[in-house]
Every structure is written in structure tokens, then in C-alpha cells.
Amino acid sequence: xxxxxxxxxxxxxxxxxxxxxxxxxxxxxxxxxxxxxxxxxxxxxxxxxxxxxxxxxxxxxxxxxxxxxxxxxxxxxxxxxxxxxxxxxxxxxxxxxxxxxxxxxxxxxxxxxxxxxxxxxxxxxxxxxxxxxxxxxxxxxxxxxxxxxxxxxxxxxxxxxxxxxxxxxxxxxxxxxxxxxxxxxxxxxxxxxxxxxxxxxxxxxxxxxxxxxxxxxxxxxxxxxxxxxxxxxxxxxxxxxxxxxxxxxxxxxxxxxxxxxxxxxxxxxxxxxxxxxxxxxxxxxxxxxxx
Numbered sequence: 652x653x654x655x656x657x658x659x660x661x662x663x664x665x666x667x668x669x670x671x672x673x674x675x676x677x678x679x680x681x682x683x684x685x686x687x688x689x690x691x692x693x694x695x696x697x698x699x700x701x702x703x704x705x706x707x708x709x710x711x712x713x714x715x716x717x718x719x720x721x722x723x724x725x726x727x728x729x730x731x732x733x734x735x736x737x738x739x740x741x742x743x744x745x746x747x748x749x750x751x752x753x754x755x756x757x758x759x760x761x762x763x764x765x766x767x768x769x770x771x772x773x774x775x776x777x778x779x780x781x782x783x784x785x786x787x788x789x790x791x792x793x794x795x796x797x798x799x800x801x802x803x804x805x806x807x808x809x810x811x812x813x814x815x816x817x818x819x820x821x822x823x824x825x826x827x828x829x830x831x832x833x834x835x836x837x838x839x840x841x842x843x844x845x846x847x848x849x850x851x852x853x854x855x856x857x858x859x860x861x862x863x864x865x866x867x868x869x870x871x872x873x874x875x876x877x878x879x880x881x882x883x884x885x886x887x888x889x890x891x892x893x894x895x896x897x898x899x900x901x902x903x904x905x906x907x908x909x910x911x912x913x914x915x916x917x918x919x920x921x922x923x924x925x926x927x928x929x930x931x932x933x934x935x936x937x938x939x940x941x942x
Contacts, residue, residue, distance in 0.1 A: 653739035654941040657778045657934040658798060660735075660786030662849050663805035664721075664812065664842065672805050672857070673782045675923045679931055680780075688776040692783010693749040695731045696720060700764030721841035726785060728793045735798035738779045743772045777935055787852040788845060796852040800934055803927075804853035811861050811875060813868040828869060855926065856885045859916060880916030883907065884926070892926075900925055 661672055680687045698706055703725070710718035719725065734744040748767040750756050756763050772779070787796040787804070796802060807815065813835060820826040820834070850856055859882050861875035886892055889910040897912060898904050901922055904914035914922050 653800070654937050656739050656742040657800040657938055658735055658738060658781065659778060659801045659803070659931070659934070660781040660795075660799040661803045661805060662784065662786035662788075662853060664784060664846050672803070672923065673780075675920055676780060676927070676931075679924065679928050683928065683932060683935075685931065685935060686775070686777045687780045688772045688778075690731075690734060690744070690746045690772075690779060690781045690783075691748060692781065692785055694747045694766070695727045695734075695783075695785070696749060697725050697727055699749075699766055717837055717840045719838040719841045721784060721838055721845045723790055723792070723845070728785065728788060728790065728795065731785060731788075732793040732795045732798070735779075735781075735795055738772070739798050742776065743774050744779070745769050745771055777938065778931075784846065785849070787849040789848065789852060790845075796849070801930055802853040802855075804850040804856035804858075806850060806856065807859040808861070808865075810865040810868045811859060811880075814865060814871045814874055817868065817871070818874050832869060854887050856883075857919065857923070858883045858885070859919070877916035877919065882914050882916050882919050882922065884912045884914065884922060886910045897922070897925060 659676070661676070663672075676687075679685070696703070703720070706725070707718050730745075734746055738744040747769045748755070748759055748761075750759050750761045750763050750765055750767065752763050759767050761767050781799070785795060786799060787802045789796050806812070816835065817828065817831050820831045821828065826834075859880050861880050863875050863879045865871060865875065885908075887910070894906060894912065898906070901912070901914045901918050904912055904918070904922075907913050912922075
């Protein structure tokens with residue numbers, strides 16, 4: 652970790668809500684005049700869209716039914732670790748973009764499903780912000796988590812995550828329920844081995860829990876709304892957290908454990924603003940005092 656060049660990493664699986672969390676951070680950065688640079692997790696996938704399909708077909712022929720975007724085999728973990736380390740040491744690093752759709756294609760001048768060229772991040776930034784699948788990953792070969800100054804986990808309970816993925820993939824990508832179910836099953840071993848363990852490395856976890864019946868996510872007709880959810884906020888180290896203040900500012904919230912707050916799902920954005928703004932400003936003040 653670096654006093655001069657702090658790093659914030661947001662880790663969550665697909666459909667967990669990391670993109671909306673990113674928008675919350677962007678609001679804080681704008682309000683507090685923090686100059687952040689960004690790394691997107693999918694920039695460090697090993698294969699582009701066509702290559703991934705080819706590799707999946709090859710692995711299936713070999714009998715590997717669990718080849719997924721979650722594993723070391725399909726990601727550039729060493730390069731991601733190097734990017735975190737380089738930024739912490741120098742204030743810049745090398746990254747790229749994965750182009751998802753036509754809108755991003757027009758922005759970057761690269762066809763959808765393709766990576767842009769590697770390029771160096773702008774210098775003289777206040778901090779690095781990472782959002783993706785592996786912001787706190789630890790394996791036998793790499794330890795990305797040790798280079799991040801503030802690690803945030805964003806994860807719904809598993810049935811809610813499946814509902815979100817089913818609805819997104821069917822509505823936005825035209826997949827059938829059976830095809831999405833196959834994807835969930837294929838990813839499960841890597842999810843258990845490489846996604847779940849990261850949430851023990853994170854400093855704060857935000858976990859959305861539905862308060863309606865999600866017992867069979869494969870027949871759910873809609874995604875539970877924030878008003879139909881609660882959020883469990885867990886602090887790895889609760890020392891210094893002003894829990895009475897947070898409880899007073901978040902109506903209908905309570906402490907379920909000595910390091911955990913539960914609040915209404917509709918208050919997630921407010922909770923993040925209240926909790927994360929002072930932590931971000933601590934990183935910025937520490938950076939400025941080190942000069």
C-alpha cells in the first residue's frame with residue numbers, strides 16, 4: 652500500500668451491482684474534487700469475446716465443464732497485480748479497455764468484444780479506482796489484495812445474484828433460461844474458489860438480502876427492488892467507525908453484530924456516501940501529508 656498513490660478496489664461478481672457502486676464513488680470524487688484514474692476488471696481478461704468462445708469449446712471437448720471468466724486461466728492476474736504495484740510506487744500503470752457494445756466501440760474505435768491497445772494511465776492523479784471481479788484476489792502466485800488501500804466487496808446473496816443474472820442475460824443478451832443456468836453451473840467451482848474468498852480480504856462488504864421469496868430463482872419473474880431488500884454492511888475492522896452516527900443517519904437501521912449494520916435497501920447509496928466519503932478523504936489527506 653502507498654501513502655502517495657492510494658488505491659481503492661471494488662470487487663463483486665457479475666450483476667452484483669458494482670457498476671452502480673462505481674457511480675456512487677464518482678459522485679463522491681466529483682463533490683470532493685478528487686482526481687481519480689480508473690482500471691476496469693475486464694481489461695485484464697486473457698481472451699477477447701471470440702477467443703473465449705473458442706477456448707470454451709476446446710475445454711468442453713477435453714471434458715472441462717467449468718471453464719469461466721473467474722479463473723486464473725482466463726485472466727491476467729500477474730499483470731493486474733503489476734498494475735496495482737506500479738501505481739502504488741509511481742502513480743501510474745498500464746491498462747486497456749474491453750469494448751462491450753456499439754456505444755463503447757464508437758468511443759474507443761475498436762469493434763465490440765475486442766480489447767484496446769495497452770496504454771499508460773495519466774499521471775498526477777489523486778488515486779486509482781478499480782472495479783471488477785478480482786480487486787482482492789489472492790492465489791498461490793499473486794496477491795492483488797495487499798496493494799489496495801481500501802477494498803470494498805459488493806455482493807448479493809446467491810439466489811438474488813442468480814435472479815439478477817437470469818434477468819440481465821435473458822433481456823439484454825437474448826439467452827434462454829437453460830443457457831444462463833448452464834453458465835451458472837459452469838462458473839460455480841471458480842466462483843467458490845476465486846470470487847468468494849475475496850470477501851474475507853475486503854475492508855467493507857455491502858451485501859443485499861431480499862425480503863421476498865427467492866427460493867427458486869429460476870422461475871422468478873422480476874428482480875426484488877431495493878424497497879424489498881435489506882443491506883448488510885460488514886466492517887472488517889470496526890475500530891474508529893462511528894456506529895451511533897450511522898444508525899442515526901440511516902432510518903430503520905440496526906446493528907446485527909459488533910461489526911455489522913443492517914439498513915433498508917433503498918438507503919444503500921446514502922450509506923455508502925456516509926461511510927466511504929470520510930475514508931476516501933483520509934486517503935487523500937494521507938497522500939497530501941506525505942508530500
